[in-house]
Amino acid sequence: IFDQREMVAAHRSLPLGSVVRVTNLENGRRIVLRVIDRGPYGRNYRKGTIIDVSRGAARRLDFIRDGLVRVRVEVLRVGGETGR
Numbered sequence: 001i002f003d004q005r006e007m008v009a010a011h012r013s014l015p016l017g018s019v020v021r022v023t024n025l026e027n028g029r030r031i032v033l034r035v036i037d038r039g040p041y042g043r044n045y046r047k048g049t050i051i052d053v054s055r056g057a058a059r060r061l062d063f064i065r066d067g068l069v070r071v072r073v074e075v076l077r078v079g080g081e082t083g084r
Helices: 042-046 055-061
Strands: 008-011 019-024 030-037 051-053 071-077
Touching: 008 019, 019 051, 019 055, 030 055, 051 055
Parallel strands: 008 030
Antiparallel strands: 008 051, 019 030, 019 071
């Protein structure tokens, strides 16, 4: 069950279970998230959105009010890989 307070994200092509570091380029805040869903789609995707983050993650990255901000996404672990 999806919990909007968790540190999770949706990405169109990364395998589910992947772990990424997302950095808000406007303020330097960064957080590690797990990819649990597919997206973004629709209007945000057409605007160039590459990742959707949960409300909890957006709050910690400090862009809950802005909605869309420029971020850097670094893949730390690709889903399906064994080990750490």
